[in-house]
Amino acid sequence: xxxxxxxxxxxxxxxxxxxxxxxxxxxxxxxxxxxxxxxxxxxxxxxxxxxxxxxxxxxxxxxxxxxxxxxxxxxxxxxxxxxxxxxxxxxxxxxxxxxxxxxxxxxxxxxxxxxxxxxxxxxxxxxxxxxxxxxxxxxxxxxxxxxxxxxxxxxxxxxxxxxxxxxxxxxxxxxxxxxxxxxxxxxxxxxxxxxxxxxxxxxxxxxxxxxxxxxxxxxxxxxxxxxxxxxxxxxxxxxxxxxxxxxxxxxxxxxxxxxxxxxxxxxxxxxxxxxxxxxxxxxxxxxxxxxxxxxxxxxxxxxxxxxxxxxxxxxxxxxxxxxxxxxxxxxxxxxxxxxxxxxxxxx
Amino acid sequence: xxxxxxxxxxxxxxxxxxxxxxxxxxxxxxxxxxxxxxxxxxxxxxxxxxxxxxxxxxxxxxxxxxxxxxxxxxxxxxxxxxxxxxxxxxxxxxxxxxxxxxxxxxxxxxxxxxxxxxxxxxxxxxxxxxxxxxxxxxxxxxxxxxxxxxxxxxxxxxxxxxxxxxxxxxxxxxxxxxxxxxxxxxxxxxxxxxxxxxxxxxxxxxxxxxxxxxxxxxxxxxxxxxxxxxxxxxxxxxxxxxxxxxxxxxxxxxxxxxxxxxxxxxxxxxxxxxxxxxxxxxxxxxxxxxxxxxxxxxxxxxxxxxxxxxxxxxxxxxxxxxxxxxxxxxxx
Numbered sequence: 179x180x181x182x183x184x185x186x187x188x189x190x191x192x193x194x195x196x197x198x199x200x201x202x203x204x205x206x207x208x209x210x211x212x213x214x215x216x217x218x219x220x221x222x223x224x225x226x227x228x229x230x231x232x233x234x235x236x237x238x239x240x241x242x243x244x245x246x247x248x249x250x251x252x253x254x255x256x257x258x259x260x261x262x263x264x265x266x267x268x269x270x271x272x273x274x275x276x277x278x279x280x281x282x283x284x285x286x287x288x289x290x291x292x293x294x295x296x297x298x299x300x301x302x303x304x305x306x307x308x309x310x311x312x313x314x315x316x317x318x319x320x321x322x323x324x325x326x327x328x329x330x331x332x333x334x335x336x337x338x339x340x341x342x343x344x345x346x347x348x349x350x351x352x353x354x355x356x357x358x359x360x361x362x363x364x365x366x367x368x369x370x371x372x373x374x375x376x377x378x379x380x381x382x383x384x385x386x387x388x389x390x391x392x393x394x395x396x397x398x399x400x401x402x403x404x405x406x407x408x409x410x411x412x413x414x415x416x417x418x419x420x421x422x423x424x425x426x427x428x429x430x431x432x433x434x435x436x437x438x439x440x441x442x443x444x445x446x447x448x449x450x451x452x453x454x455x456x457x458x459x460x461x462x463x464x465x466x467x468x469x470x471x472x473x474x475x476x477x478x479x480x481x482x483x484x485x486x487x488x489x490x491x492x493x494x495x496x497x498x499x500x501x502x503x504x505x506x507x508x509x510x511x512x513x514x515x516x517x518x519x520x521x522x523x524x525x
Numbered sequence: 526x527x528x529x530x531x532x533x534x535x536x537x538x539x540x541x542x543x544x545x546x547x548x549x550x551x552x553x554x555x556x557x558x559x560x561x562x563x564x565x566x567x568x569x570x571x572x573x574x575x576x577x578x579x580x581x582x583x584x585x586x587x588x589x590x591x592x593x594x595x596x597x598x599x600x601x602x603x604x605x606x607x608x609x610x611x612x613x614x615x616x617x618x619x620x621x622x623x624x625x626x627x628x629x630x631x632x633x634x635x636x637x638x639x640x641x642x643x644x645x646x647x648x649x650x651x652x653x654x655x656x657x658x659x660x661x662x663x664x665x666x667x668x669x670x671x672x673x674x675x676x677x678x679x680x681x682x683x684x685x686x687x688x689x690x691x692x693x694x695x696x697x698x699x700x701x702x703x704x705x706x707x708x709x710x711x712x713x714x715x716x717x718x719x720x721x722x723x724x725x726x727x728x729x730x731x732x733x734x735x736x737x738x739x740x741x742x743x744x745x746x747x748x749x750x751x752x753x754x755x756x757x758x759x760x761x762x763x764x765x766x767x768x769x770x771x772x773x774x775x776x777x778x779x780x781x782x783x784x785x786x787x788x789x790x791x792x793x794x795x796x797x798x799x800x801x802x803x804x805x806x807x808x809x810x811x812x813x814x815x816x817x818x819x820x821x822x823x824x825x826x827x828x829x830x831x832x833x834x835x836x837x838x839x840x841x842x843x844x845x846x847x848x849x850x851x852x853x854x855x856x857x
Contacts, residue, residue: 215750236756248751252769261765262755293853309755 182207182373185221189351189366194343196364197353198396204373205353206321212351213319214238225316241310241348242319246326247302251295255286255305258294262313280308283342299326303335311346318343318350324359336362357397361385369393386511391520394445394513400477402445403487404515409437414444418483421462427509433524434514442523445513448477448490454504455495462505466497480505597827604820617827626803627811633718634807638786641722645782648726649733650775654763656734657741674731682795685724686711689796714804717797721805724792729782736778740771773850780843784836808832 182204189195197205210216212223214235222231230238241262249258259280263273281287284304289297294305303323310318323339324332340363343350354360360367361381369376369384369392377389388394394402406417412431414423425431434442457463464487468479472490478497480487489505497503513525597617601610621627656667673681688695689710697707710720744767752762768775790809793799799806799814806814812832816825 213754215753235750235753240754242751242754244747244751246747248745248747250748250751250766253765261752261757265752265755265757265761 182211182218182370185370185373185375187368187375187378189349191349192347193365194340194350194352194363195366195368196360197351197368197370198355198357198360198364199370200355200396202372203370205355205370208370209319209321209351209353212317213240213242238317239315240317240319241313241315243303243306243310243321243323245322247299247306247323249294249302249306249309251293253294254290255292255294255297256290258305259286259308259312262309266313268313276312280312283311283345284308300331300335303327307342311348315348318346318348320350320352322354323352324354324356332359339363358399361397369396387522387525388445388513389522389525391443391445391515394515394522394525398447400448400488400490402447402513403451405444405446405482405485405487406441406517407444408439408441409434410439414442416444416462416482417441418485419462419464422460423462423507423509425509427512430509430512430514430524437523441517443515443517443520445515445525446507446511448488450508450511451489451491452506452508453478453489453491453495453497454506457502457504462507463502464505466499466501466503468499469497593826593829595826596823597830599823601823601826602820603822610823613823617824618831620824621828621831630803630806630808630811634787634809637718637722637789637807638783641725641786641789642779642782644722644726645730645733646775646779648730649778650737652730653734653737653741654767656738670734671731673728674735676728678728678791679795681724681728682792685720685727686796689720711797712801714801717801717804721789721793721796724796725786725789728792729785733778733782736774737771740774741767743774744770773847776843776847776850780840783839783843787832787836787839808835 185204185208187195197208199205207216211218214230214233214237218231222229224230225238250261253261256277259277260273263276268276281290284307286304286308289301289305294302297305303326306323320339324335327335336359343363352360352363364381366378367381367384368378371392377384377393379387384393385397388397388402391404395404407414407423408417409415410422412425414425415421416423425434464480464482466478467481467486470477470479475490475492476497478489478491480489495503514523515521515525516523598612598614599610600613600616652670656663656670691697691707691709691712694710696710700706700708709716711717748766748770749762752766757765787807788809789807790813793805793807793810794813797805799810809832812825812828815821815828
C-alpha cells in the first residue's frame with residue numbers, strides 16, 4: 179500500500195507552495211520525505227542541484243514547524259530558539275545577533291524567559307516558527323501549523339504567515355487540509371488525494387479551471403455545484419428538469435463533440451448563478467428550498483432532480499422558501515466533467 | 526431506645542440501635558435507612574474492611590517502632606531480659622556517635638554507596654540508551670537482562686561466593702585463560718569491597734535499566750525529530766532532551782538504589798560475612814553485629830534510630846529536589 183505514488187513536483191525558489199488535500203492523502207508524508215524524516219522507497223529529492231535523497235534531516239538544512247509545535251517542553255523560549263544554533267556550535271556572538279533578529283520579527287521579547295510548555299498555543303506557534311527560521315534554512319516546512327488554533331486566531335496568523343514569508347523570502351512548503359488557508363497563502367497549490375497529485379496551479383487557476391470534480395468540489399466555500407446533464411446538439415439538458423441550456427461558447431461545443439447524446443456533469447460555482455424574480459420563457463426556474471444567511475450574501479438552496487443546487491446572491495430580492503425564481507448561469511464560468519472519470523472535459 | 530426494648534420478631538429487626546446507626550450514617554443515608562434494611566451502611570462497611578489492615582499496621586509496625594525508640598534509651602539486652610533495664614538517657618546514642626569504629630563504618634558505607642550507585646547509574650542509563658531502539662530479539666535481550674534482579678539475594682550471594690573463590694572459583698579460572706594471575710576477590714581487604722560492588726551491580730543494574738528505559742520511552746518521538754532537523758548530534762540530543770526529561774524518574778531510581786545500598790546486608794552476609802576482618806562491614810552489618818551477635822539490644826536500637834534518621838534526611842534532599850522539578854511544570 180503506497181502512501182504516495184508518483185509525486186513529481188518542482189518548487190520554485192522563494193515561492194509558497196501549499197500541499198492541500200483531505201486526511202490521509204499523503205501530504206504530510208511528502209513533507210516528511212522532503213524533511214528527511216521519511217525515506218522514499220524509490221525516487222529522488224533535489225534541493226537546487228543537490229541530490230538530498232540519502233541525507234539525514236540534519237544534513238539538509240531545513241526548518242520545520244510541526245503540527246503540535248514540538249517545542250522542547252523543559253526549556254525556556256530563549257533556549258528553544260537557540261537550540262538549533264547551539265547544536266551547531268555557532269559562536270555566542272552570532273547567536274546573539276540571530277536571536278535579536280528573530281525576537282524582533284516574532285515579537286518574543288516578553289516571552290523569552292518563560293518555559294515553553296506553559297505558553298498558550300498562539301505563543302507556542304510563534305516560538306516554533308522562530309526556532310525554525312533562526313538559522314536561515316534553505317527550505318521552511320510547515321505541517322498544519324494552524325490546526326491547533328481557534329478560528330479567529332487562525333485568520334490572524336494566516337495573514338501574518340503570508341507577510342512573513344514574503345519578507346523572509348524563504349522557499350516554503352505548507353501542508354494543510356483547509357482549502358481557505360491554501361487559497362489565502364499559496365503562490366502554488368498542489369491538490370493531493372490518495373497519494374497522488376491531482377492538480378498543481380495558482381489559487382486562481384485551480385478555482386476557475388479545476389481539472390476534476392474533486393478539485394472543483396474541494397476548493398471554494400461553498401463548493402462547486404455539479405449537475406447531471408445530457409449533451410444534445412449544442413445544448414445541455416439538465417437532468418430532472420426540462421431546461422435546455424443552449425451553449426454559445428465555441429470552445430465548449432468543440433470539446434463536447436465526442437459526447438453527443440451522452441451524459442456529462444456540469445459544474446458551476448454558486449456565485450456565478452444569477453437569481454431573477456421574473457421567470458423567463460424557456461429559462462430555468464426552480465423553487466427555493468432553503469435560505470442560509472452568510473454575512474453579506476445569502477446561500478439559497480434549490481433542488482435539481484434529487485440534488486441540492488446552491489446559489490450565492492445578495493439581499494436585494496426578497497425570497498422565501500417555496501417561491502419560484504428564475505436562474506441564469508454564466509456560461510463563461512461553466513465547467514464540464516466526464517461522468518465516469520470525473521476529469522474535466524473543459525473548464 | 527435501647528436494644529433490649531425490642532422483643533425478637535416483635536418489630537422489623539433493625540440490626541443496630543438508632544444510636545449506632547446515627548454514628549455511622551450521614552443524614553442522606555438515614556433517609557434510606559428508615560426502610561427495612563439489614564446490614565451496614567457504606568461507611569461502616571468501609572471501616573470494618575480497613576480494620577484488619579489497621580491492626581497489622583499498629584501491631585507489626587507501630588508497636589515495634591515505638592519499642593525500638595524506647596529501647597534506645599535503655600541499657601538493655603534481650604539475653605538478660607529478666608534483669609530490669611537501666612534507663613541511661615542518651616548514653617547509647619553518645620556512645621555510638623563517639624565510637625571511632627562507627628565513624629570508620631560510616632565512611633566506608635559512604636564510599637560503598639556512592640561507588641555502587643554511581644556504577645549502577647552509569648551502566649543502567651547506558652544500557653537503557655542502547656535498548657531504546659527496537660531491534661531483532663530485543664524482547665529476549667530484555668528478559669535476560671532482567672533475570673538477575675528476580676533471583677533471591679541469598680542465593681546470588683552464595684553462588685557468587687563460589688564463583689569468586691580464589692582457588693577454584695570460575696572467575697579466576699577464566700582470568701587464568703587470559704594469562705591474568707589469581708585475584709583474591711573475597712580474601713583481600715582492598716579488593717573485597719569491589720567484589721561486593723560487582724555482585725550488587727550485577728544484581729541490581731537491571732532495576733536501573735528498567736526505570737531508565739521506561740523514562741526514555743515516555744519521551745515523545747517528535748522531540749527527537751525536531752532535534753534532528755535542528756541538526757543536533759546524538760550526544761546533544763541525549764544531554765539536552767533525554768536526560769532532562771527523564772530526570773525525575775532517574776532521581777527516584779537513584780534514591781531507591783541509595784537507600785538499598787545503605788541497608789545492604791544480605792549480599793554482604795553471604796559473600797564476605799563482613800570480612801575479611803571488618804573490611805566490608807557497612808552500617809547495616811554493624812547494626813546486625815551489635816543486635817544479634819553481641820546482643821547489645823539497647824545500643825543496637827539507638828543505632829537503628831540513627832540509621833533511620835540518616836536515610837530519611839538523605840531521602841528528603843532528593844524529594845525536595847523532585848518537588849522543585851515538579852513545581853516548574855505548573856501552567857501559567
